[in-house]
Amino acid sequence: MFTFKRAATAASIALMAVTAACGGTESSSGGTAAGGSGSDSITLGFAQVGAESGWRTANTKSIQDSSKQAGVDLKFSDAQQKQENQIKAIRSYIQQKVDVIAFSPVIESGWDAVLNEAKRAKIPVILTDRAVDSKDTSLYKSFLGSDFVKEGNKAGEWAVKEFADAKEVNIAELQGTTGSAPATDRKQGFTDVISKDPKFKITQSQTGEFTRAKGKEVMEAFLKSGKPIDLLFAHNDDMALGAIEAIEGAGKVPGKDIKIVSIDAVKDGMQALADGKINYIIECSPLLGPQLMDLAKKVNAGEEVPARIETEEGEFDQAQAKEALPTRQY
Numbered sequence: 339m340f341t342f343k344r345a346a347t348a349a350s351i352a353l354m355a356v357t358a359a360c361g362g363t364e365s366s367s368g369g370t371a372a373g374g375s376g377s378d379s380i381t382l383g384f385a386q387v388g389a390e391s392g393w394r395t396a397n398t399k400s401i402q403d404s405s406k407q408a409g410v411d412l413k414f415s416d417a418q419q420k421q422e423n424q425i426k427a428i429r430s431y432i433q434q435k436v437d438v439i440a441f442s443p444v445i446e447s448g449w450d451a452v453l454n455e456a457k458r459a460k461i462p463v464i465l466t467d468r469a470v471d472s473k474d475t476s477l478y479k480s481f482l483g484s485d486f487v488k489e490g491n492k493a494g495e496w497a498v499k500e501f502a503d504a505k506e507v508n509i510a511e512l513q514g515t516t517g518s519a520p521a522t523d524r525k526q527g528f529t530d531v532i533s534k535d536p537k538f539k540i541t542q543s544q545t546g547e548f549t550r551a552k553g554k555e556v557m558e559a560f561l562k563s564g565k566p567i568d569l570l571f572a573h574n575d576d577m578a579l580g581a582i583e584a585i586e587g588a589g590k591v592p593g594k595d596i597k598i599v600s601i602d603a604v605k606d607g608m609q610a611l612a613d614g615k616i617n618y619i620i621e622c623s624p625l626l627g628p629q630l631m632d633l634a635k636k637v638n639a640g641e642e643v644p645a646r647i648e649t650e651e652g653e654f655d656q657a658q659a660k661e662a663l664p665t666r667q668y
């Protein structure tokens with residue numbers, strides 16, 4: 339159906355397509371001409387966190403591939419893990435009058451102003467992967483992603499079983515991005531479980547920013563502290579993989595001298611698990627693309643959608659990793 343908004347969208351997208359309107363990088367892909375073609379195709383503006391980990395790369399691929407399959411015209415930006423770039427990207431999508439905006443908030447706070455701008459512009463917003471701490475839940479139509487507290491619980495439950503016979507368990511923790519929902523909630527979930535037994539002590543804890551490089555750097559510092567480490571709890575596989583390099587560099591055996599429990603279950607993490615360098619991984623699926631496209635179309639059509647859609651996730655020991663690896667999608 340032709341509307342003024344759709345014609346304006348088509349014109350503004352043609353104009354904006356040649357200018358990088360925000361920090362970070364912006365691209366277009368998928369779908370047919372936005373809206374104006376008269377088809378039911380929609381224009382979705384997606385503001386991604388960055389490309390900090392294997393999980394994020396797989397998440398981006400899932401969103402870009404599924405936009406093509408769904409005939410959704412995708413405007414995509416990579417904020418390089420900076421909130422100000424995500425805010426700029428969302429403002430750019432508002433100016434372009436996209437039909438729907440979706441994003442994965444790099445941290446939980448600081449979104450009310452820009453989300454109110456989208457609301458005033460009558461552009462619905464969908465949260466994917468990470469949550470915001472806005473009290474006004476009318477600022478977004480739905481949240482699609484994982485329960486990070488549950489993921490932390492599962493990691494803690496594994497540690498309780500694994501160290502059932504230990505007298506004391508000294509834990510080092512590589513936290514995700516400070517202020518992000520996965521870092522806050524995974525820490526909470528893990529601590530809720532292990533704090534029931536005083537033998538578990540988190541003696542060192544610092545952010546590794548979800549990256550392999552920072553995870554290695556922080557683990558090197560943990561090892562240099564001279565404090566005993568029986569278990570590493572890494573908030574994601576990429577930091578665990580960096581820590582493995584540090585542990586081996588210190589002449590210790592990862593998975594044996596220092597046991598490791600991690601979250602994500604990306605291919606490189608699952609390979610380290612199969613090789614015995616990681617002991618257990620809790621899955622956090624990045625494959626949110628198909629559900630996001632379906633949600634975006636429903637939201638654009640004014641249909642009622644669930645306020646929260648949680649993804650199904652598993653957990654893996656070494657044998658299960660060996661079995662799953664050959665068919666792993668990410």
Ligand code: GZL
Nearest residue numbers: 390391393394467520548574
């Ligand atoms: C979790 C996601 C986290 C992953 C990390 O849903 O936000 O961000 O666990 C990624 O690998 O960087």
